[in-house]
Amino acid sequence: MSRPKPLVAAIAVATIAATALSACSSSSAKKSNGGGGGGTGGVFTSIDANNKITAGAPMNPFNAAPNMFLGYNEMQMGFSKYDPSDPNAMLPGLAASWTSSDAGLTVQLQPNAKWSDGTPVTVADIKTSLAIAYTQGTAGPVASAGGTVVAGSNFEVSDVKDLGGGKIEIDQQPGVKNLYFQRLVLSAYIVSDKVYGSQLPADIWSQIAAVQGSDQSAAGAAATKLSAEGKTIAAFAPAKDVSAGPFVETRVNPGEALLDRNQYFYAANKISPKQVILRSYSGNQQIWGYMNGGELDYAPYTSMPTNILNQVLGAGYTRMDAPSYVSASIAFNEKQAPYNLTPVRQALAYVIDRDAVTKVGEPVGGIAAPTTTGLVGSQSDTILSGDQKAALNPYKPDPAKATSLLQGAGFTKDSSGKWHLPGGAPWTITLQTVNGFSDWIAASTIVANELTAFGIPTTAAITADFATYQKEMAAGKYAVGWWLVALGPQTDKAYARIYGSADGFSVSNGQATYNDSAPTNWEHTPQTYTVNGQSINPGQLAAQLSVTPVADQQPIIAQLAAATNQELPMIQIWNYTHVMFTLDKRFTNFPKTGQDDLLNNPPGVWMMQGYVQGK
Amino acid sequence: MATATATLAASVRSRRPAWAAFRKAVTRTPGRLAGLIIIVFFVLMGICGPWFYGRLAVDPNALYAPPSAKHWLGTDFAGSDVLQEVVTGARYVLATAALSALFTSLFGVTIGLVAGYQRGLTDSVLMRLTDFVLTIPGLPLLILLSTVWSFGSPWEMGLVLGITGWGGVARAVRAQALSLRERGFLEAARGLGLSRRHIIVKEMLPNIAPYATMQLMLSMIAFVGAEVGLFFLGLVPFSSTNWGVMLNQAVFSGGAMETPAALIYLLAPLVCILLLTLGIVLFLDAIDELFNPRLRERA
Numbered sequence: 001m002s003r004p005k006p007l008v009a010a011i012a013v014a015t016i017a018a019t020a021l022s023a024c025s026s027s028s029a030k031k032s033n034g035g036g037g038g039g040t041g042g043v044f045t046s047i048d049a050n051n052k053i054t055a056g057a058p059m060n061p062f063n064a065a066p067n068m069f070l071g072y073n074e075m076q077m078g079f080s081k082y083d084p085s086d087p088n089a090m091l092p093g094l095a096a097s098w099t100s101s102d103a104g105l106t107v108q109l110q111p112n113a114k115w116s117d118g119t120p121v122t123v124a125d126i127k128t129s130l131a132i133a134y135t136q137g138t139a140g141p142v143a144s145a146g147g148t149v150v151a152g153s154n155f156e157v158s159d160v161k162d163l164g165g166g167k168i169e170i171d172q173q174p175g176v177k178n179l180y181f182q183r184l185v186l187s188a189y190i191v192s193d194k195v196y197g198s199q200l201p202a203d204i205w206s207q208i209a210a211v212q213g214s215d216q217s218a219a220g221a222a223a224t225k226l227s228a229e230g231k232t233i234a235a236f237a238p239a240k241d242v243s244a245g246p247f248v249e250t251r252v253n254p255g256e257a258l259l260d261r262n263q264y265f266y267a268a269n270k271i272s273p274k275q276v277i278l279r280s281y282s283g284n285q286q287i288w289g290y291m292n293g294g295e296l297d298y299a300p301y302t303s304m305p306t307n308i309l310n311q312v313l314g315a316g317y318t319r320m321d322a323p324s325y326v327s328a329s330i331a332f333n334e335k336q337a338p339y340n341l342t343p344v345r346q347a348l349a350y351v352i353d354r355d356a357v358t359k360v361g362e363p364v365g366g367i368a369a370p371t372t373t374g375l376v377g378s379q380s381d382t383i384l385s386g387d388q389k390a391a392l393n394p395y396k397p398d399p400a401k402a403t404s405l406l407q408g409a410g411f412t413k414d415s416s417g418k419w420h421l422p423g424g425a426p427w428t429i430t431l432q433t434v435n436g437f438s439d440w441i442a443a444s445t446i447v448a449n450e451l452t453a454f455g456i457p458t459t460a461a462i463t464a465d466f467a468t469y470q471k472e473m474a475a476g477k478y479a480v481g482w483w484l485v486a487l488g489p490q491t492d493k494a495y496a497r498i499y500g501s502a503d504g505f506s507v508s509n510g511q512a513t514y515n516d517s518a519p520t521n522w523e524h525t526p527q528t529y530t531v532n533g534q535s536i537n538p539g540q541l542a543a544q545l546s547v548t549p550v551a552d553q554q555p556i557i558a559q560l561a562a563a564t565n566q567e568l569p570m571i572q573i574w575n576y577t578h579v580m581f582t583l584d585k586r587f588t589n590f591p592k593t594g595q596d597d598l599l600n601n602p603p604g605v606w607m608m609q610g611y612v613q614g615k
Numbered sequence: 616m617a618t619a620t621a622t623l624a625a626s627v628r629s630r631r632p633a634w635a636a637f638r639k640a641v642t643r644t645p646g647r648l649a650g651l652i653i654i655v656f657f658v659l660m661g662i663c664g665p666w667f668y669g670r671l672a673v674d675p676n677a678l679y680a681p682p683s684a685k686h687w688l689g690t691d692f693a694g695s696d697v698l699q700e701v702v703t704g705a706r707y708v709l710a711t712a713a714l715s716a717l718f719t720s721l722f723g724v725t726i727g728l729v730a731g732y733q734r735g736l737t738d739s740v741l742m743r744l745t746d747f748v749l750t751i752p753g754l755p756l757l758i759l760l761s762t763v764w765s766f767g768s769p770w771e772m773g774l775v776l777g778i779t780g781w782g783g784v785a786r787a788v789r790a791q792a793l794s795l796r797e798r799g800f801l802e803a804a805r806g807l808g809l810s811r812r813h814i815i816v817k818e819m820l821p822n823i824a825p826y827a828t829m830q831l832m833l834s835m836i837a838f839v840g841a842e843v844g845l846f847f848l849g850l851v852p853f854s855s856t857n858w859g860v861m862l863n864q865a866v867f868s869g870g871a872m873e874t875p876a877a878l879i880y881l882l883a884p885l886v887c888i889l890l891l892t893l894g895i896v897l898f899l900d901a902i903d904e905l906f907n908p909r910l911r912e913r914a
Contacts, residue, residue: 285866288873305692305869307679307876356675360693363678435849438868445693449673464761464851 041272041614042586045279046603047287049300053280055254058237061189062136067252071604072259072276073243077107078186079605081597084379084489085550088182091597091605094121094190094244100182109166114264115192116248123162124193130157131204132196133188135230155184158212173212179549192242199236201229246271246607255280270610284438291315297587298603301365301579303439309364317581320592322599324576327369327376328440331483331570333476335524338421343405345568349395350402351454352447358574361443366574370394373561374498376486376575380561388558392565399454419455429458432481434469440482443573476522483570491553492545495560498569505539510547512539529563538563589613640901650897657891661709664702671695679869679876689879692869700856701883707857708839710769715838716831718777723784724827728815731792749782761851776838784830788823795819825906832899836892843888858884
């Protein structure tokens with residue numbers, strides 16, 4: 001007899017998933033969602049799209065996939081407003097206020113800031129948390145040991161001093177000038193010294209001093225030790241959650257995480273929900289199902305077609321939009337011919353109809369990229385002058401121009417309408433995307449169709465998972481594939497997605513060095529471009545951005561935008577919009593569209609500011 | 616000696632013309648005939664379907680359009696014709712299932728026959744190998760292999776499904792072979808000094824063939840379900856349109872379980888799978904009679 005094991009297993013998986021889902025639904029359905037306020041607002045139900053519930057994972061924010069949820073039980077001294085005009089602008093968290101200076105930062109902790117075990121938040125907690133940041137590679141030169149440091153991504157604290165009365169001085173490493181020190185320090189995870197202190201060696205700050213020192217050998221040895229200690233910290237599983245946030249985690253099961261109100265939270269009177277339930281999910285359609293049933297009080301955006309959007313709105317949800325600062329693009333590996341030719345990339349840009357692709361791939365949460373600059377439209381529109389914007393080529397669909405560019409580069413078209421490379425070989429494209437990225441997959445269908453219709457047979461190929469995709473892309477395996485650019489409102493970080501480690505540039509203190517054979521370089525663009533008759537080094541310009549105050553960045557960004565628009569190391573297809581939904585049924589007083597500083601943060605942060613009250 | 620054996624075999628195999636027997640078995644009930652028609656329909660769809668269609672057209676202005684004269688089954692997430700996708704997607708599904716079944720039958724029958732006839736050390740070695748194959752978890756193996764292969768070609772998935780699926784067939788065929796080798800005509804063949812290869816291929820295989828054919832068709836049902844299930848669950852990447860991909864995109868991207876917009880996109884491949892399974896099951900009834908003398912006599 002044949003033995004259809006895959007079928008049986010597939011059915012088993014589906015059955016288990018269905019059982020788990022139904023179990024999850026029924027358990028949640030039993031909980032009351034009654035109204036109220038000031039701690040009597042019932043149960044606030046949501047999902048955390050950034051941090052899925054992981055069965056068995058520790059309640060430790062330094063774990064790679066922890067059961068910790070930002071703004072609820074995972075706390076920072078401040079929460080970024082994601083303001084491109086001032087990346088250091090923060091909403092208060094455990095820090096009530098702060099003053100910044102060249103030497104560092106002075107922070108005033110929230111009066112009455114306490115952990116959920118009733119003990120106060122002290123300088124020891126801050127000091128331990130910032131030391132842990134070094135072990136996790138998010139601070140200082142330890143991060144650069146991995147070879148992927150981007151200035152502005154890491155902070156360099158040399159000391160933490162108790163000034164008394166809840167005031168703390170946090171010193172920046174002498175000689176280092178990080179423009180974003182304030183934001184990076186305030187947005188570090190803060191954990192209890194009582195819980196985590198014992199996980200650190202007594203000489204942790206001596207190790208940090210050695211890492212920051214001029215003795216290269218001692219610095220290297222200390223970095224290695226810190227890195228090893230980081231692994232211990234990441235694996236640490238506290239017996240229970242001790243949180244300084246508005247909620248504390250009571251229970252986690254594969255279906256949901258249950259968080260109860262932290263009675264010791266410094267602004268407990270502002271927190272309306274008595275409980276928060278964060279539902280588990282395995283795919284977008286589950287979240288759509290929750291929303292159709294009116295079960296979520298808040299839902300972050302998940303890729304959806306317009307028919308689902310209409311249904312969700314019909315179920316009573318209110319849509320809110322905020323800037324996203326992320327752009328989906330099609331990137332090229334210029335080491336693989338013919339993508340080393342600028343006319344080829346430009347021709348492809350003329351063939352791809354970005355409006356049509358966006359309509360299919362990201363109809364609700366995407367706006368067709370008006371042009372390729374390396375930044376999202378709202379950023380480049382604000383920063384560039386009218387003349388500079390007018391000089392950008394939008395690459396509106398124009399097959400004639402594409403044909404002309406290709407013919408000029410020596411490409412030929414045969415009698416069946418298919419293009420051939422200058423050497424005569426047929427030209428085919430494999431457009432790589434990732435399993436599970438439904439918007440990229442759907443969009444690839446359209447792009448492949450458009451390119452095939454133009455005479456370049458194109459196939460959309462799918463990599464099993466994102467980790468494999470990143471690994472294979474870094475190894476230069478893909479000639480053409482999807483890539484996210486403009487990650488975040490910080491312009492130097494946005495350009496680092498193009499002219500950073502993925503392109504052979506290594507940045508330190510505002511200086512870029514280039515290595516075409518760097519292991520992470522899969523783009524392989526030239527080190528310099530000639531734009532408007534002037535030779536520029538995009539990696540160096542991107543590095544300069546990291547040490548240039550926002551107010552002075554415009555001329556650099558203008559050069560980078562013009563170069564990116566001309567050379568197209570990648571074609572921006574759509575800019576994402578941060579879409580989210582709230583249900584005004586059990587809770588009210590949600591932030592509204594326009595309150596970008598709040599909307600770019602999770603609902604726990606809204607609650608700290610007094611939003612989200614029971615009805 | 617050879618003449619005597621041939622006569623012996625021919626007397627078993629040629630009691631009545633094969634075509635007439637086949638026609639009689641198939642036409643005995645309307646269900647069997649319907650089964651054959653359905654199978655032929657899908658085989659023709661798999662072979663000829665893509666010839667009738669050109670490139671899959673997309674229309675971003677007609678996403679999830681309802682059925683119309685232009686699009687009999689409406690359109691999908693990209694405005695592509697669902698009927699065209701069902702027809703062109705059949706080839707991958709059927710080819711993969713056929714290849715899987717072929718590999719299963721090939722490996723299972725060969726190893727089962729040799730083990731059953733040879734017995735002794737050969738039997739032990741081959742059965743331990745079979746036990747090993749039976750323990751291979753097919754699903755995790757496919758997921759693992761999906762990091763290496765895109766499964767864009769039916770050969771790749773057919774090979775993996777077939778290689779992990781022949782163990783049961785081998786065991787069953789071995790049992791049949793053990794029984795057969797004690798029959799008189801095989802005793803006679805051995806007594807006549809015929810070669811081992813001749814006995815296995817010329818004498819035993821024809822007697823196992825009906826059973827193997829049944830297995831081949833039954834395993835096709837299982838393999839269609841397996842491959843479509845894998846694509847539906849998104850456990851393997853995909854680079855071509857087929858019924859499993861349609862199910863996946865209808866549910867996970869189109870919201871077919873939440874809104875009716877993508878319902879036809881979901882139902883179209885489901886109905887095809889259902890019909891194909893039904894066709895095979897109905898037709899198997901005829902095959903069963905064809906190869907089972909007792910059933911034939913009763914009828």
